[in-house]
Amino acid sequence: xxxxxxxxxxxxxxxxxxxxxxxxxxxxxxxxxxxxxxxxxxxxxxxxxxxxxxxxxxxxxxxxxxxxxxxxxxxxxxxxxxxxxxxxxxxxxxxxxxxxxxxxxxxxxxxxxxxxxxxxxxxxxxxxxxxxxxxxxxxxxxxxxxxxxxxxxxxxxxxx
Amino acid sequence: xxxxxxxxxxxxxxxxxxxxxxxxxxxxxxxxxxxxxxxxxxxxxxxxxxxxxxxxxxxxxxxxxxxxxxxxxxxxxxxxxxxxxxxxxxxxxxxxxxxxxxxxxxxxxxxxxxxxxxxxxxxxxxxxxxxxxxxxxxxxxxxxxxxxxxxxxxxxxxxx
Ligand SMILES: [Zn+2]
Ligand SMILES: [Zn+2]
Numbered sequence: 001x002x003x004x005x006x007x008x009x010x011x012x013x014x015x016x017x018x019x020x021x022x023x024x025x026x027x028x029x030x031x032x033x034x035x036x037x038x039x040x041x042x043x044x045x046x047x048x049x050x051x052x053x054x055x056x057x058x059x060x061x062x063x064x065x066x067x068x069x070x071x072x073x074x075x076x077x078x079x080x081x082x083x084x085x086x087x088x089x090x091x092x093x094x095x096x097x098x099x100x101x102x103x104x105x106x107x108x109x110x111x112x113x114x115x116x117x118x119x120x121x122x123x124x125x126x127x128x129x130x131x132x133x134x135x136x137x138x139x140x141x142x143x144x145x146x147x148x149x150x151x152x153x154x155x156x157x158x159x160x
Numbered sequence: 161x162x163x164x165x166x167x168x169x170x171x172x173x174x175x176x177x178x179x180x181x182x183x184x185x186x187x188x189x190x191x192x193x194x195x196x197x198x199x200x201x202x203x204x205x206x207x208x209x210x211x212x213x214x215x216x217x218x219x220x221x222x223x224x225x226x227x228x229x230x231x232x233x234x235x236x237x238x239x240x241x242x243x244x245x246x247x248x249x250x251x252x253x254x255x256x257x258x259x260x261x262x263x264x265x266x267x268x269x270x271x272x273x274x275x276x277x278x279x280x281x282x283x284x285x286x287x288x289x290x291x292x293x294x295x296x297x298x299x300x301x302x303x304x305x306x307x308x309x310x311x312x313x314x315x316x317x318x319x320x
Binding site for chain 2: 004005006008010058100101102103104105106107117118119120125126128129130131132133135137139141142145146149153
């Protein structure tokens with residue numbers, strides 16, 4: 001059956017070091033809670049990517065989500081990124097908006113079969129303070145139009 | 161089968177007078193195109209409400225969407241509105257944010273069985289200029305958590 005899940009934010013601040021494969025003692029000794037959280041669930045879905053992760057994001061500045069992207073890149077996952085505003089990641093191609101309107105999407109597609117989309121911009125402010133939603137979707141009726149939208153924008157933002 | 165549909169914006173500007181039941185000649189003689197558009201489809205989904213329309217919106221200033229809400233109110237549809245920023249509608253109760261973070265959702269629930277959610281703020285800027293997405297969803301796995309989130313925020317923003 002297709003996975004159908006909703007995450008609501010704000011997320012409590014929890015330790016994500018183990019999820020992100022960061023070196024250190026196990027179990028972690030930091031003072032943060034080490035349980036589940038909406039952010040931890042979002043990270044786990046993203047980190048499940050084995051082949052590709054399309055990212056199409058209005059704003060991308062969360063350090064944890066950035067570390068997840070870098071970890072996936074090191075694992076060899078193909079990572080095309082469309083973002084109006086994002087950090088630089090060594091070795092990852094980021095294409096930017098060249099239009100008048102905003103590229104206001106906030107979605108990711110894992111292995112071309114799981115769509116992650118909602119109201120959440122990938123910023124610490126949004127994750128920790130705002131009321132936000134994220135849907136995890138595997139139904140092809142949603143995944144395929146979003147893949148096509150990604151390809152359209154990717155071509156349109158081709159700097160060549 | 162549950163309806164599963166995705167709308168992408170920006171939307172071309174089309175005439176919505178007939179959809180919104182505005183008086184005038186039929187067919188309409190205005191210079192705008194009178195065909196389909198993402199905005200027209202969104203309006204049609206909202207205007208299908210017969211009993212209730214929950215609205216949970218970060219920003220709500222689109223005149224056409226405002227007229228749809230007023231039309232539904234005149235038809236007797238129950239219309240609780242949560243919005244950080246919205247116009248005043250005679251006879252419609254709007255509850256506002258009293259928190260530090262943003263209430264950044266952008267969703268509507270038609271007759272407690274159809275969820276309409278995505279990246280789109282209900283503003284003319286977003287509708288006409290931005291790249292945005294809206295999902296139309298009838299699967300209970302999504303509709304029910306959003307209804308519960310609405311009820312949580314509605315109670316939390318109770319001014320009494
Ligand atoms: Zn820790
Ligand atoms: Zn017209």
